[in-house]
Amino acid sequence: MKLAYWMYAGPAHIGTLRVASSFKNVHAIMHAPLGDDYFNVMRSMLERERDFTPVTASIVDRHVLARGSQEKVVDNISRKDKQERPNLIVLTPTCTSSILQEDLQNFVDRAATTSKSDVILADVNHYRINEFQAADRTLDQVVRYYLDKANRKGNLDISLTKKPSANIIGIFTLGFHNQHDCRELKRLLKDLGIEINQVIPEGGFVENLNKLPKAWFNLVPYRETGLMTAKYLEKEFGMSYISTTPMGIVDIANCIRQIQEKINIWAPILLNKKMNYESYIDEQTRFISQAAWFSRSIDCQNLTGKKAVVFGDTTHAASITKILACEMGIRVSCAGTYCKHDEEWFKEQVQNFCDEILVTDDHTKVGDMIARVEPSAIFGTQMERHIGKRLDIPCGVISSPVHIQNFTLGYRPFLGYEGTNQVADLVYNSFTLGMEDHLLEIFGGHDTKEVITKSLSTDTDLTWSSESQMELNKIPGFVRGKIKRNTEKFARQNSITIITTETMYAAKESLNA
Amino acid sequence: MSIKISETLIFECETGNYHTFCPISCVAWLYQKIEDSFFLVVGTKTCGYFLQNALGVMIFAEPRYAMAELEEGDISAQLNDYQELKRLCLQIKKDRNPSVIIWIGTCTTEIIKMDLEGMAPKLEIEIEIPIVVARANGLDYAFTQGEDTVLAAMVHRCPNQENLITNKQKIKENKSKKTLSSFIETGEKIDISIKNSVNKIPLVLFGSLPSMVASQLSLELKHQSINVSGWLPAQRYIDLPVLSNQVYVCGVNPFLSRTATTLMRRRKCKLIGAPFPIGPDGTRAWIEEICYVFGLQTQGLEQKEQKIWENLKNYLDLVRGKSVFFMGDNLLEISLARFLIRCGMIVYEIGIPYMDKRYQAAELTLLQATCKKMCIPMPRIVEKPDNYNQIQRMRELQPDLAITGMAHANPLEARGINTKWSVEFTFAQIHGFANAKDVLELITRPLRRNNNLENLGWTNLVKKG
Numbered sequence: 001m002k003l004a005y006w007m008y009a010g011p012a013h014i015g016t017l018r019v020a021s022s023f024k025n026v027h028a029i030m031h032a033p034l035g036d037d038y039f040n041v042m043r044s045m046l047e048r049e050r051d052f053t054p055v056t057a058s059i060v061d062r063h064v065l066a067r068g069s070q071e072k073v074v075d076n077i078s079r080k081d082k083q084e085r086p087n088l089i090v091l092t093p094t095c096t097s098s099i100l101q102e103d104l105q106n107f108v109d110r111a112a113t114t115s116k117s118d119v120i121l122a123d124v125n126h127y128r129i130n131e132f133q134a135a136d137r138t139l140d141q142v143v144r145y146y147l148d149k150a151n152r153k154g155n156l157d158i159s160l161t162k163k164p165s166a167n168i169i170g171i172f173t174l175g176f177h178n179q180h181d182c183r184e185l186k187r188l189l190k191d192l193g194i195e196i197n198q199v200i201p202e203g204g205f206v207e208n209l210n211k212l213p214k215a216w217f218n219l220v221p222y223r224e225t226g227l228m229t230a231k232y233l234e235k236e237f238g239m240s241y242i243s244t245t246p247m248g249i250v251d252i253a254n255c256i257r258q259i260q261e262k263i264n265i266w267a268p269i270l271l272n273k274k275m276n277y278e279s280y281i282d283e284q285t286r287f288i289s290q291a292a293w294f295s296r297s298i299d300c301q302n303l304t305g306k307k308a309v310v311f312g313d314t315t316h317a318a319s320i321t322k323i324l325a326c327e328m329g330i331r332v333s334c335a336g337t338y339c340k341h342d343e344e345w346f347k348e349q350v351q352n353f354c355d356e357i358l359v360t361d362d363h364t365k366v367g368d369m370i371a372r373v374e375p376s377a378i379f380g381t382q383m384e385r386h387i388g389k390r391l392d393i394p395c396g397v398i399s400s401p402v403h404i405q406n407f408t409l410g411y412r413p414f415l416g417y418e419g420t421n422q423v424a425d426l427v428y429n430s431f432t433l434g435m436e437d438h439l440l441e442i443f444g445g446h447d448t449k450e451v452i453t454k455s456l457s458t459d460t461d462l463t464w465s466s467e468s469q470m471e472l473n474k475i476p477g478f479v480r481g482k483i484k485r486n487t488e489k490f491a492r493q494n495s496i497t498i499i500t501t502e503t504m505y506a507a508k509e510s511l512n513a
Numbered sequence: 514m515s516i517k518i519s520e521t522l523i524f525e526c527e528t529g530n531y532h533t534f535c536p537i538s539c540v541a542w543l544y545q546k547i548e549d550s551f552f553l554v555v556g557t558k559t560c561g562y563f564l565q566n567a568l569g570v571m572i573f574a575e576p577r578y579a580m581a582e583l584e585e586g587d588i589s590a591q592l593n594d595y596q597e598l599k600r601l602c603l604q605i606k607k608d609r610n611p612s613v614i615i616w617i618g619t620c621t622t623e624i625i626k627m628d629l630e631g632m633a634p635k636l637e638i639e640i641e642i643p644i645v646v647a648r649a650n651g652l653d654y655a656f657t658q659g660e661d662t663v664l665a666a667m668v669h670r671c672p673n674q675e676n677l678i679t680n681k682q683k684i685k686e687n688k689s690k691k692t693l694s695s696f697i698e699t700g701e702k703i704d705i706s707i708k709n710s711v712n713k714i715p716l717v718l719f720g721s722l723p724s725m726v727a728s729q730l731s732l733e734l735k736h737q738s739i740n741v742s743g744w745l746p747a748q749r750y751i752d753l754p755v756l757s758n759q760v761y762v763c764g765v766n767p768f769l770s771r772t773a774t775t776l777m778r779r780r781k782c783k784l785i786g787a788p789f790p791i792g793p794d795g796t797r798a799w800i801e802e803i804c805y806v807f808g809l810q811t812q813g814l815e816q817k818e819q820k821i822w823e824n825l826k827n828y829l830d831l832v833r834g835k836s837v838f839f840m841g842d843n844l845l846e847i848s849l850a851r852f853l854i855r856c857g858m859i860v861y862e863i864g865i866p867y868m869d870k871r872y873q874a875a876e877l878t879l880l881q882a883t884c885k886k887m888c889i890p891m892p893r894i895v896e897k898p899d900n901y902n903q904i905q906r907m908r909e910l911q912p913d914l915a916i917t918g919m920a921h922a923n924p925l926e927a928r929g930i931n932t933k934w935s936v937e938f939t940f941a942q943i944h945g946f947a948n949a950k951d952v953l954e955l956i957t958r959p960l961r962r963n964n965n966l967e968n969l970g971w972t973n974l975v976k977k978g
Contacts, residue, residue: 001597002582003604004561011558033620033651035535038563040920050927050975053920056901059529061652065624076530083901095557096620096651099588126557127585474725505729508947509821 006363006383008338008401013094014039015134016122017055019142019225020090022172022201027054027086027117029076031069031097031104034059046407047173056080060096068100073107081115087206088118088142095126118206120145132224132313133341135172139201140228143209147236150210158213158237160270164263165195167215169241170226171202176316176400177414178202184416185221188246192259192277200229213237217262219255221245221415223315224339240265246415247319248327248423249291253281284417291420294428295328303431304329309370311336311358311380312399316414318349320379320398323423325353330427333373334358336366363387377430382406396430462488464499471501483508522881522891524868529897532920533842533866534567534936535560536649536659537617540578541568542940543663546721549749551611552578553601555629556619577609583621590625595632602640611642613670613750615663618648643750645670655866657768657843657939660721664745664772668780671745671756714807715742717754717782719772720765722944724748729945730765730790737804737811745772756780763803765790765944768844770872786872788879791845792852793821793949798879821946825856828953831960833857835913838906841865841898842918842935847873849916849938851880852952854887861910864898914959929972931959 013030017039020028030036040053058069058076077089091108104121112119123141124134150156166189171182179202186196197215198204218233218241220226230241240262246255260277267275285292294300308330310321314337321335335350336358337343343359350357358369367387370378378388378395382403388395397406398414413419464472475483483504490507491499537560540552554560561580568576581601586592602614618629633644647666649659718730718741731741743754745762756762758781764773767789776782787802788795797818804811822829837853839846841864850860870877884891895903900921907915907930915925915932922932937955942948 001555001587001592001601002580002584003601004580004582005576006565007558007561010562013559014562033535034529034655035533035537035563035651036559037532037920038535038566040532041918042566044920044923048923050924052904052924056530060620061529065652095559096624099621099624126559127588130558471725471728501728502732505732505947509824 008361008363008381008383010131010401011095012124012126012129012131012134013092013122015131015136015225016090016092016124016138018131018173018175019135019138019201020088020092020122021054022203023088023142024203024205025054025086026088026090026206027056027080027084028090028092028122029073029080030055030057030092030094031073031102032057032060032092032094033096034061036094036096043173046402046404048407054084054086060100065100069102069107073104074111077107077111077119078115081111081117086117088120089115090120090122090138090142092122093124093126098126118145118149130341132339135225136228139170139172139225140232142206143200143212143229144232146206146209147212155210156213157211160216160266161195161197161214162270163195164193164267164271164275165197165215166259167197167212167218168199169218169220169229170222170224171199172225173202174400175222175225176313176402176406177408177412180408180411180413181221181415181419183411184413184418185219185246187418188252188256188416189219191280192256193275194259194263213239215239216266217241217259219259221315222313223318223342223345224313245315245319247316247419248323249285249289249420250326251319251322252415252417252420253285256281289417289420291327291424294424299428300328303428305331306377306431307331307333307373307375309334309336309373309375309378309380309384310354310398311338311366311378311384313337314339314342314346314349316399318346319414320423321350321353324379324427328424328427331355333375334369336360336369377427379427379430394430396426398426462491462497462499465501468499468501468504471504522877523893524870524896525893526896527899527902529899531841531864531866531898531900531903532918534656534918535563535651536654536656536662537564537619538567538656539649539659539663540564540615540617543615543660543721543746544577546723546748547613547746547750549612549751550577550615551605551609551613552615552617553581553605554578554617554619555581555583555598555622555627556617557583557621560619560621577611579605588621588625594627595636598632599636599639602636602642602644606640606642611750613643613645615645615647615666617659617663618646618650620650620652623648623650623652643670655842655844657766657845658771658867660766661769661771664719664721664769665775667746667753668756668772668775670750671753671780674755674757713740715755715757715760716740716803716807717743717745717756717760717762718765719745719762719776720769721746722765723942726942726944726948729947733796733800733945734803736813737800737809739803739807739809756782758782761785761803761806763787763799764872765799766845767848767873767876770869773872786875788851788876789848790944791848792855792952793818793825793946794855794883795848795852795876795879796944796946796949798875802875817946821949825950825953828950828957829856831957832953834859835960836861836910838903838910838912838915839863839865840900840903840915840917840921840935841895843939845935845938845943846916847876847880847894849943849952850892851876851883852949853956854880854883854889854892856953857887859889860892861912862903862906863892863894864903865894865896868894868896914956927974931963933959 017028020026037057040055043049043053058073108119108121122138168185171178218230218239220230220243233239242258244255246252256277260275263275308324310317317337321332324330325332332354334356335354337346338361347357363383370387378384378393379398381399381401385395385397412422487504487507496503537554544552616629629646633646637644645666647663649662734741760782762776762782763785773784777784785803785806788798790796790799797814801811836859838861846863846865850863854860915930916935917932919934922934925932941951943952
């Protein structure tokens with residue numbers, strides 16, 4: 001047992017549901033007790049989804065506990081099959097159902113015989129893996145299922161596309177700025193003359209997965225999800241993949257050079273020429289993206305040697321650490337991640353760019369570290385933002401878990417050349433705000449802090465009884481003034497001189513205040 | 514599919530495939546209500562993830578609740594439950610020193626049959642802090658019923674008249690070891706509670722309300738010369754009300770049927786079955802019922818209700834004749850529907866997770882009377898609703914307002930159906946005369962928004978096909 005208040009990564013089934021609901025026309029059925037469908041709320045609220053989230057629950061209740069699910073799961077699958085006609089139904093176990101040890105695979109096999117949809121059982125162990133690992137695994141499972149199926153049916157398409165093309169693997173719902181990143185990646189590839197074969201899972205159709213091998217290579221932008229699928233495709237179809245995250249000027253260039261390498265395996269044969277992207281990289285770096293110029297400008301000079309702390313998922317924490325250290329000359333005192341399962345890779349990535357490395361999923365350890373280091377700015381998750389608030393240190397949010405304000409309506413990629421601009425803004429704004437705060441403190445602020453006339457009422461003719469004063473103090477600060485004024489107004493109208501709690505309620509009733 | 518609307522109340526029961534919050538969410542409001550408590554939710558990552566996301570910002574405010582997160586070793590019984598819980602509870606005692614620790618049992622503890630009720634008394638003696646066990650799990654309960662399980666468990670901890678003083682002293686001594694200030698505070702409290710308890714007929718109200726609302730309701734009864742001798746829960750655990758077979762009890766919320774049963778059966782209290790004080794009509798009926806039981810003539814109640822209705826005029830003009838569809842997720846539905854019908858609205862369907870016809874009898878009667886009075890057909894009451902079917906019905910009925918959970922709100926809005934999140938009714942102040950306005954404020958918000966956005970021509974925001 002572990003005493004926990006906060007967790008960075010969610011439970012496994014969330015990962016599975018995120019992948020399943022990112023595909024089009026795929027429905028997930030959770031084998032779960034009432035109330036476990038909280039995923040629908042998150043998707044509907046955070047992503048502001050217009051469509052009903054294609055996730056329902058086959059409810060595990062007291063009866064199921066006593067007698068087993070029996071026909072219930074199968075019925076729910078066939079019912080969903082008839083109602084929505086999805087291409088695929090993913091039966092998703094939850095932590096509750098996995099201890100029940102019912103033979104869910106048997107339900108799936110039975111349901112598959114009668115339903116028009118394909119039916120699979122998500123293969124995730126709740127007590128061993130987290131949200132990210134489960135997402136990675138589920139994506140791999142779905143891709144395998146459809147490539148195997150195509151292979152058996154003989155409609156597997158492994159001929160390469162005429163023009164160079166790529167699959168983007170790992171863009172999905174509730175991912176940190178994933179939608180914007182996807183658009184930016186598409187633009188980048190288009191600039192390079194590369195077509196998009198498929199983007200999975202977001203917006204993809206499972207029926208098209210048999211055409212995945214047609215791409216010349218796979219691009220896996222995020223470390224956490226997609227690598228399993230990419231490795232499977234490499235092993236099975238010899239498709240090479242690139243897993244360098246194109247975040248920050250240096251890594252974008254690295255990524256593009258790797259793309260060039262992969263393209264040039266086939267280009268001389270299929271296109272009769274070799275591709276060279278060096279001039280593109282140079283043009284973008286020096287003139288299109290503003291980030292390279294920014295790091296030369298005197299603004300950025302002021303940031304030199306300032307201390308920062310970075311914490312987040314492996315992809316974002318590693319990339320931001322490298323950007324801060326190499327591209328902006330900021331001293332990263334500590335870089336950390338909560339993805340304990342990928343500890344080795346993370347350490348290898350950041351070891352030369354920071355003073356210390358912290359791998360933990362305990363937010364109190366992160367908080368203690370920040371308090372000890374006392375950085376000028378933090379780059380972390382929502383949790384670090386709150387730690388920053390408490391310690392009065394500005395924080396830029398660079399990774400999940402996040403709140404609704406990180407699902408921006410405006411275009412905010414972290415990847416690609418536009419991403420470099422966004423990251424530069426984020427970093428710079430965090431620091432200047434911190435600096436400004438500091439100066440204000442030294443020079444006593446913009447303005448006199450005490451506002452002389454706080455309320456419109458004069459306090460002379462009315463007395464508040466001690467209880468009503470206490471009652472008033474219970475009212476949240478931002479409305480207290482208004483309620484005080486209205487109560488006093490009411491008291492004057494009714495020639496009451498001593499305000500009691502009763503007067504307060506009477507005022508509320510009469511004034512609708 | 515055509516929907517028949519009949520003259521009598523119709524009860525239906527569907528599949529139970531509906532969205533609601535997990536009952537463990539009750540810790541969100543209960544830990545704030547009971548100031549000296551600590552809630553320990555014994556469950557898995559799934560429970561933790563739900564709480565963390567559902568409670569949003571509260572999580573950052575050093576809340577007095579935590580997860581005892583079960584790991585693989587706990588599930589497969591490689592670790593000793595008792596030792597593990599002891600370790601965590603000692604940690605909590607050291608860090609927070611609460612007056613009570615409340616263990617919230619979850620689906621997982623049910624399935625692995627962790628004997629929380631058996632362990633609690635032993636551990637309680639060992640660590641010298643009361644441990645209350647509530648099984649607020651998704652296998653048995655929905656959303657607000659979580660509070661019901663916690664309060665029902667607390668009923669057993671309410672003092673008898675005799676042991677009141679000794680108990681308080683024991684707690685006082687325990688506390689005095691820690692700080693001097695808490696000693697003085699409890700000392701003062703005892704005097705007041707003793708004074709209050711020498712009241713003619715003791716009345717204890719049950720249901721957790723924000724302290725402002727609780728004192729408003731107490732004050733309403735005071736106007737009728739009725740002194741509320743205690744609340745379950747009180748602001749602090751050590752102030753739990755005295756219970757005995759002389760005590761009358763009355764609920765303030767419709768989801769407290771277990772608590773009511775426990776009060777009657779285990780503590781022999783006398784239950785006053787009344788409609789709930791939601792809306793001016795409900796509040797008046799609630800007070801009248803209590804007065805009736807106490808043999809008192811109500812004073813000025815009718816005029817007071819009348820005045821509230823007059824003050825609500827602007828809102829009533831907005832809602833009159835509009836239709837509502839309750840998808841059902843928090844058990845407040847019957848009372849809210851009754852109030853809205855009285856406001857002149859038409860209710861198509863009242864979805865509700867669980868319907869205790871005995872505990873809600875007076876409320877159902879009032880609903881029926883209200884329908885007759887307003888000449889509106891009785892709505893159908895759908896227990897354990899099926900959200901998919903409901904959405905089909907809504908498509909046909911096109912209600913002016915759907916009261917629904919957050920999972921469906923945005924998709925319905927995109928399809929041109931106005932929604933109000935039902936969860937807000939659980940957290941807003943909706944009880945008593947003074948708060949009737951707040952309910953209508955919530956209800957009319959989408960309607961007022963529409964008045965502002967009307968004529969823009971983009972109510973439907975989903976692509977066809």
